[in-house]
Structure formats: structure tokens, C-alpha cells
Amino acid sequence: AQSVTQLDSQVPVFEEAPVELRCNYSSSVSVYLFWYVQYPNQGLQLLLKYLSGSTLVESINGFEAEFNKSQTSFHLRKPSVHISDTAEYFCAVSYYNDYKLSFGAGTTVTVRA
């Protein structure tokens, strides 16, 4: 079984500052890795995913995440955040060909002016 640990429950950050959200997973086999974002009072949206290939994956709104197999991590970063990035972010994993997602507890990012 896999488990997901998000190391920070709350991350306050000023506008235009960088942010990093940490995610570690434990699994004895290869997994797929995802970051989902939940804006206030909305459902979850896929932000980015790692399936295979390049270990650095990017989203269309400036976020990126790097898969590190040796450290079993998939940290999410953005070099300069906006007020609109205020949301809860969830790291998730799944096995190959298994549709079940196992989620971390979530990290709430609050961006202040």
C-alpha cells in the first residue's frame, strides 16, 4: 500500500514570493504522482502529473514539480505566486493501471499582498 505525506499543513506567503509545497510518498512499486488544487468552495482540479519520462513536470499556470525517486518526493514549486494561487493543494499517488488515488492531508496556501 502507498501513503502520502504532505509536510506542511499551512503555508502563508507574500505575493510575488516563491513557494514550495513538500510531498513524500511511500511505496514498494512504481507509482503515478499528481498534484490537485482546490480553490475555495470548488472541487478538485488536476494541476500536474508525473507518469514517466522527464522528472520535471510543469503546469500551464507556472507551477512545476520534480519527481525524485531516491528521496521518494514530488515537491511542488512556483517561483512567484499571485493572490489567485490561494487554495488548498493535494498531493496524490496511484499505482499503474489502478484508478484509486491516495491523497495527502493537503496544504493550504494563503497568498497575502
Next chain:
Amino acid sequence: EAQVTQNPRYLITVTGKKLTVTCSQNMNHEYMSWYRQDPGLGLRQIYYSMNVEVTDKGDVPEGYKVSRKEKRNFPLILESPSPNQTSLYFCASSAYGTDTQYFGPGTRLTVL
């Protein structure tokens, strides 16, 4: 527009009063799933369905039932709700051979 819809979005009920939360998707997805979201615990899977008439338990199935009589619908049934089922519920769907799940807007349930 491709989407997953849930109804109702908000519900306050009392202990023991049976309720159903509906979930419908218009993307012809085979896989559907229910999650509950609780503070500090993230999302946990309740039940899932690989196709019509095929359902199975997730991590936290106690107190819930589901059915999958049609491909597009996957209702969540609480036969006798209790206060510990107060939560935010999400339905999700996915197509076979893909890795992306699409989530509904959520249903906030309060059981008094």
C-alpha cells in the same frame, strides 16, 4: 461541457434519516468513485465502480452504499446517517486507459 455534477451541494439532516447524494457524468467514463474530505485527513475513498453493476469498497465504506445501474450515474446512499458522516463529499470519474480523474463540485453534508 464535460462535467461531473452532484446534488445536492449542501445538505443538513438529522441522525437516522436516509439520504441519497446523486452523481452524474456526461463523459461516458467507465470508472467512478466517491471520496470524503475531512480536515487534516485529505480525501479518502469510500466506494468505487469500474463499470455498470461493478462496485467495490474503498478505504472507508462503513455506513455507505452505492449502486451503478447506469454508466453515467453513481449515487451515494446513507441508510442511517450519523454525525461522524458530517463531511465534504466528492464524486470523481475517469475513462479506462487514462490517468486523470475529474471531480464534481462537492456536497457538504451535516448530520445533526
